Amino acid sequence: MLIKLRVHPGSKKNAVERMAPDHFEVWVKAPAKNGLANRAVLELMGAELSVPAKRIRLIKGGSSPSKIIEVPI
Helix, strand or coil, X not given: CEEEEEEECCCCCCEEEEEECCEEEEECXXXXXXXXXHHHHHHHXXXXXXXXXXXXXXXXXXXXXXXXXXXXX
């Protein structure tokens, strides 16, 4: 399943808000440097969707706030 994300790195809190069944808004404390924010996003989404973070794959948007991830069903 593909999921669209809008990520806000460097936020004051870690939070996930579902906007639609396949679209989430994600706030992470980690800065957007050296992939830290991307790793934090995968961890948060794993917890939100009850899937191990290592099974979630970043498909598009490695250096963009708009991302697409693939989550196994």
